[in-house]
Amino acid sequence: MxxxxxxxxxxxxxxxxxxxxxxxxxxxxxxxxxxxxxxxxxxxxxxxxxxxxxxxxxxxxxxxxxxxxxxxxxxxxxxxxxxxxxxxxxxxxxxxxxxxxxxxxxxxxxxxxxxxxxxxxxxxxxxxLAARLLTAMQASGKNDAAPGVQDLTRREEDILRHVARGLSNKEVAIALGLREKTVKHYMTTILEKLRARNRVEATLIAREAWGDGT
Structure with a gap:
């Protein structure tokens, strides 16, 4: 299709x-x-x-x-x-x-x-642009990468690492043996903990905290 x-x-x-x-x-x-x-x-x-x-x-x-x-x-x-x-x-x-x-x-x-x-x-x-966006986010005081990442549970960290590598929710679900709806639920919690508005910002925060290799 x-x-x-x-x-x-x-x-x-x-x-x-x-x-x-x-x-x-x-x-x-x-x-x-x-x-x-x-x-x-x-x-x-x-x-x-x-x-x-x-x-x-x-x-x-x-x-x-x-x-x-x-x-x-x-x-x-x-x-x-x-x-x-x-x-x-x-x-x-x-x-x-x-x-x-x-x-x-x-x-x-x-x-x-x-x-x-x-x-x-x-x-x-x-x-x-991603590097500059992260800098602007941090300068605005809306996101503090390290504390947010440290607040994640082990499962949330695993999911975020996969997302930061470019995987979709469906691909993360397959990789971790979860349902796609479960991954979506986890992502909602992850975004709240990181104070990120979407998965793009969450990815930038993850890469800043863990490096490009996540």
């Missing part, structure tokens, strides 16, 4: 080229294109895609679109594709429900690889 993607960008030439690049992936299909936040939300409602690929700087705002899509269609995985490297944009996107933040400088091949990972349940933030 192909991965269905809707994309929203207010630059027609870029959007058309992006649509062609995605359609060239044998396991992808473009379910629709939009040029504004309102159009993006309406398109997601009509097409119910697997992924919503959104630009930040389009009419109505990509982050506002992400928040509305996440609220109404939480099963749709949201990816921001943007030129913005601003910390506040990355953090706002994650808070809005995005599970991917990709800079427009990536090649078509890289983008398709990232989208495949996200469709499989993983998350993605450019490594350089």
């Amino acid at each position: 192909k991965i269905r993607v809707v994309l929203a960008d207010d630059h027609p030439i870029y959007r058309e080229g992006l649509a062609r690049s995605i359609a060239e992936g044998e396991d992808f299909t473009v379910a629709g294109e939009a040029a504004s936040a309102a159009e993006a939300v309406a398109l997601v409602e009509a097409a119910r895609p697997d992924l919503a690929l959104l630009d930040i700087s389009m009419p109505g705002g990509g982050i506002a679109a992400a928040a509305e899509i996440h609220r109404r269609f939480p099963e749709v995985r949201i990816v921001m594709l943007t030129v913005s490297e601003a910390d506040h944009d990355v953090m706002a996107a994650m808070k809005a429900g995005a599970v991917g933040y990709v800079l427009k400088g990536v090649s078509a091949t890289e983008l398709l690889a990232i989208l495949r990972e996200i469709a499989a349940g993983h998350s993605h933030v450019s490594p350089a």
Whole structure:
């Protein structure tokens, strides 16, 4: 089954080229294109895609679109594709429900690889941006990595280590011999203990505490 993607960008030439690049992936299909936040939300409602690929700087705002899509269609995985490297944009996107933040400088091949990972349940933030995001999180005083990680039970730590390696809830469940619903329950508790808003932030905290090898 192909991965269905809707994309929203207010630059027609870029959007058309992006649509062609995605359609060239044998396991992808473009379910629709939009040029504004309102159009993006309406398109997601009509097409119910697997992924919503959104630009930040389009009419109505990509982050506002992400928040509305996440609220109404939480099963749709949201990816921001943007030129913005601003910390506040990355953090706002994650808070809005995005599970991917990709800079427009990536090649078509890289983008398709990232989208495949996200469709499989993983998350993605450019490594350089991830390091800055963690710094911004810590500077804001919202997260204190070490105490939060130390508060985890052994089972919670095992699950977080797997998540930090890029595994989806289903993959973690298989690896640890648990039900997927049980992993989701543990992840809710883990996020609360780490004061993280989503698994992307939890992954960053884990990598800061344990290193990239987790």
